[in-house]
Amino acid sequence: MYSAETREKALKKLKEKINAENKDVKVGDMAVVSQKETQFLNVGQEEKKKIYTALCYSHQKVTEAMARKLEAAMPIEINQLTPIRVLFRRPLLDRPRTIHAAKIQILDDHYFYLNVETQAGTYVKEFVHSDFGRTRPSVATLMGFELTDGMSILELDVEGVDLEWPPPCKKERENGNEN
Numbered sequence: 655m656y657s658a659e660t661r662e663k664a665l666k667k668l669k670e671k672i673n674a675e676n677k678d679v680k681v682g683d684m685a686v687v688s689q690k691e692t693q694f695l696n697v698g699q700e701e702k703k704k705i706y707t708a709l710c711y712s713h714q715k716v717t718e719a720m721a722r723k724l725e726a727a728m729p730i731e732i733n734q735l736t737p738i739r740v741l742f743r744r745p746l747l748d749r750p751r752t753i754h755a756a757k758i759q760i761l762d763d764h765y766f767y768l769n770v771e772t773q774a775g776t777y778v779k780e781f782v783h784s785d786f787g788r789t790r791p792s793v794a795t796l797m798g799f800e801l802t803d804g805m806s807i808l809e810l811d812v813e814g815v816d817l818e819w820p821p822p823c824k825k826e827r828e829n830g831n832e833n
Contacts (some may be wrong), residue, residue: 661686702774703754703816710782710793712764713804720797721758721766727796729754735788737780751776756793768793769813782807 665684672681730753736744752773759767772778777789783805784792794805 703771704774704812705769705771705814706778707811707813708768708770708778708782708807709809710766710768711806711808712766714799715763716760716766716797718760721760723798724756724758724793724796728756730791730796732781733790734777734780735785737777737785737788749775753781778810779807
């Protein structure tokens with residue numbers, strides 16, 4: 655068993671080593687967290703929100719009117735059957751999920767960025783392409799397309815998670831700075 659001081663020194667040394675050896679990856683402060691603190695990640699899963707940016711492609715032309723139609727429908731509750739891509743490892747369920755906000759930035763007739771704020775647990779890829787109609791409604795249907803199979807997601811980035819994590823480091827708590 656290591657003392658807290660030894661652990662802090664080891665973590666600091668590891669951080670410095672990683673940052674010195676890697677140009678593309680930078681590590682901030684690290685801390686040992688208890689099992690109780692990690693359980694916090696699963697508590698309140700239904701209330702958490704996540705923000706994503708997706709680069710999308712539509713086989714049909716996308717117009718400003720279609721984009722505004724999607725945005726005006728927010729917030730909206732959708733229903734998602736367990737996606738085909740994860741069905742082999744997850745039970746078949748029909749889950750209600752909330753899309754809190756959505757905004758479209760059209761790049762050209764067929765490409766657009768979708769910024770979306772969702773309830774945690776929402777399958778965003780399937781919200782875009784509908785998973786063969788297994789997500790209802792989908793981006794395509796909310797934009798007014800009759801067919802749901804003409805929408806593709808090319809890139810997906812998580813921009814933010816509405817969650818206070820990790821817990822503040824011991825040093826931050828002692829200094830009264832918990833940000």
